[in-house]
Amino acid sequence: MNHQSLSSFIWSVADLLRGDYKQSEYGKVILPFTVLRRLDCVLETTKTAVLAELESRQQAGLNPEPFLLRKAGQSFYNTSPLDMKKLMGDQDHIRENLYSYVQAFSPAVRDIFERFDFHTQVERLGKAGLLYQVTEKFAQIDLHPESVSNSQMGLVFEELIRKFAEISNETAGEHFTPREVIRLMVNLLFIEDDDVLSKPGVVRTIYDPTAGTGGMLSIAGEYLEEHNPQARLTMFGQELNDESYAICKADMLIKGQDVANIMPGNTLSDDGHLHKKFDYMLSNPPFGVEWKKVEKEIRKEHEQQGFNGRFGPGLPRVSDGSLLFLLHLVSKMRPAAEGGSRFGIVLNGSPLFTGGAGSGESEIRRYVLENDLVEAIIGLPTDMFYNTGISTYVWILSNRKPEARKGNVQLIDASGFWQKMRKSLGSKRKELSDAHINEITRLFGEFVEAEQDGKPISRIFKNQDFGYRTITVERPLRDEQGKIVLGTKGKQKGKPQPDSSLRDTENVPLNEDVESYFKREVLPHAPDAWIDHDKTKVGYEIPFNRHFxxxxxxxxxxxxxAELKQCTDRILTMIAGLSA
Known part of the structure; x- marks a missing residue:
């Protein structure tokens, strides 16, 4: 059964809920029941063995947990003699039996159902007389891993979340990233490490601070398994939204990951993986979301810890926290001496250029460029994401750049790499084909400048090409007679005083001499001008579109x-026709 027909079948449960539940509340029932049925199916084949093991270990007076995990062949288990099919045999006690069944799961799974607030939904369904019918509907679905693979299951969750987000006017994009965008990012992340990753027994860590339902981590895992079944990717993540966190945790459980590595809460104000460093990282933080709620904690860390904390280089404006996630990921990089890190992050256009010299945004760009961390920035087509049609960019950063990349940044304009989707999903009308992903990966891997149809699509720049000095140009203050006013005290004594109304600024590229620029660009127009060097600031911006x-x-x-004459002649003929 493909994921769309499966999600349509699950969606039919909504017909039962109509009237007792608002449309926007369907997800509160359907998502936890889908997870419950999936876990139920995963444990089905080992159920008898687990119960027998439980009995023998209890009789021996031993802690049964490690033995039950081994028998279940998963990182979770259930000690109830019930399963969802057996629940159907006792209609009168469905509520109590369902509770008892869920409580018999291992603690990590119970936490998932607490995050879903499952208890509240069971009570509500019971009062509406719907609990048996809903449970029965799910008991009929075959979600066994042999019928529905882990990656198909991930797609089912995505499909359901997107539908619920649409009908409740939420932003589905807060929950997940299009699969083909993740595949591109994963390709770029691993491309230079294929040799290392193909060695047997390799263990690497990957982290997503905005994990959503776990799509980025899952696809990274699938990539590695495909390229090297012996390699092991240990996954770490953190997620703010309780529902998404619950699904991510369930997904990781089924994949045999240690779910203690998936933390709840706000990554920016409460880092769930304090002091940990990772080999690879991926993130699609929410676009342009303000960070006012956590401003106090972030400012405190910035001011008190400086560069020992995560936000030493600077803070962006409160209306957009994207660059805070970039800094957070930089702080999680494994030191280069220990093998270093590479990460990919999806950002909108604003972090490329917002904020003049000295602003928080410019200082963050300055930090990552002067420390030679930016490998590449890839401009994606518009209409690629479910909740927005805006232009988006994938930044690839690393503290272990290959020799050829050192001191350089590659910009790839992939805005023309897309095919139209058969059916739009929210704001998503375009998608990357496999051929597009392969071409972008090739351009990145070969690290070359390239053109397509006479237009540049890959360009390579020096880090300092994006830097500039903002100089303050002063003009003298004059009295009513037009004479220059001179200072009378201290350092200013005898010096021309500046006229603030004539003050101006100029941006001089870092690779150009300030005095030469001033003589060429300013003095011919204002011979009495001078530079106030005390006010000079260094800034960085990446005017992506200008370079293409x-x-x-x-x-x-x-x-x-000739065209205008044709047009006027036609109008005159028409007027003549009307007046005839």
Whole structure:
């Protein structure tokens, strides 16, 4: 059964809920029951062995947990003689039996159902007289891993969440990233490490601070399994939304990951993996979301810990916290001497250029560029995400750049790499094909400048190409007679005083001499001007689109004139026809 027909079948449960539940509340029932049925099916084949093991270990007076995990062949178990099919045999006690069944799961699974607030939904369904019917509906679905693979199950969860988000006017994009975008990011993340990753017994860590339902971690795991079944990827994550966290945790459980590595809560204000470093990281933080709620904790860390904390380089404006996640990931990089790290993060256009010299945003860009951390930035097509049509960019950062990349940044314009989707999903109308992903991966891997149809699609720059100095240009203050006013005290004595109304600033590229620029660009227009060097600031911005702009000369004037004459002649003919 493919994920769409499966999710349509699960969706039919909504027909039972209609009237007793608002549309926006369907997910509160359907998501936890889907997870419950999946776990139920996963444990089905080992159920008898687990119960027999429980009895023998209890009789021997031993802690049964490690033995039960081994028998279950999973990182979770259930000690109830009941399962979802058996629940159907006692309609009158469905509520009590369902509670008893869920309580018999190992602690990590019980936490999942607490996050879903499952107890409240069971009580509500019971009062509405729907509990037996809903449970029966799910007991009929075959979600056994042999019928529905882990990756299919991930797609089912995504499909359901997207549907619930649409009908409750929430932003589905807060929960997950399109699969093909993750595949591209995973390709770019691992591309230079294929040799290392193909060695048997390799263990690497991967981390997502905005884990959502775990899609990024899952696809990274699938990639590695495909390329090297002997390699092991240990997954870590943190997620703020309780429902997404519960699904991510369930997904990780089924994949045999240690769910203690998936933490709840706000990554920015309460880092769930304090002092940990990782080999690889991926993140798609919410676009342009303000961080006012956690401003106090973040400012405190910035001011008190400086560069010993996560936010030493600076803080962006409160209206957009994207760059805070970038800094958080930088702080999680394994030191280069211990093998280093690489990470990919999806950001909107704002972090590329917002904020002038000296601003928090510019200082963060300055930090990552001057420390040679940015490997590449890839511009994606618009309409790629479920909740927004805006332009998005994948940043790849590393503190173990290959020799050829050192001191350089590669910009790849992949905005033309897309195919139209057969059916739009929210704001998502375009997708990357396998061929597009392969081409972007090739451009990145070969680290070359390239053109397509006469337009640049890959360009390589020096880090300092994005830097500039903002100089303050002063003009003298003059009295009513037009004479220059001179200072009378201290350091300013005898020096021309600046006229604040004539003050101006100029941005001088870092790789250009300030005095030469001043003589060429300013003095011919303002011979009495000077630079106030005390006010000079260094700034960094990445004007991505400007570097891919191709000038198209306007059409010849004669051609435009001829077209206008044709048009006016046609109008005159029409007017003549009307007056005849």
């Amino acid at each position: 702009y191709v000038f198209q000369p306007p059409r010849p004037l004669a051609e435009i004139d």
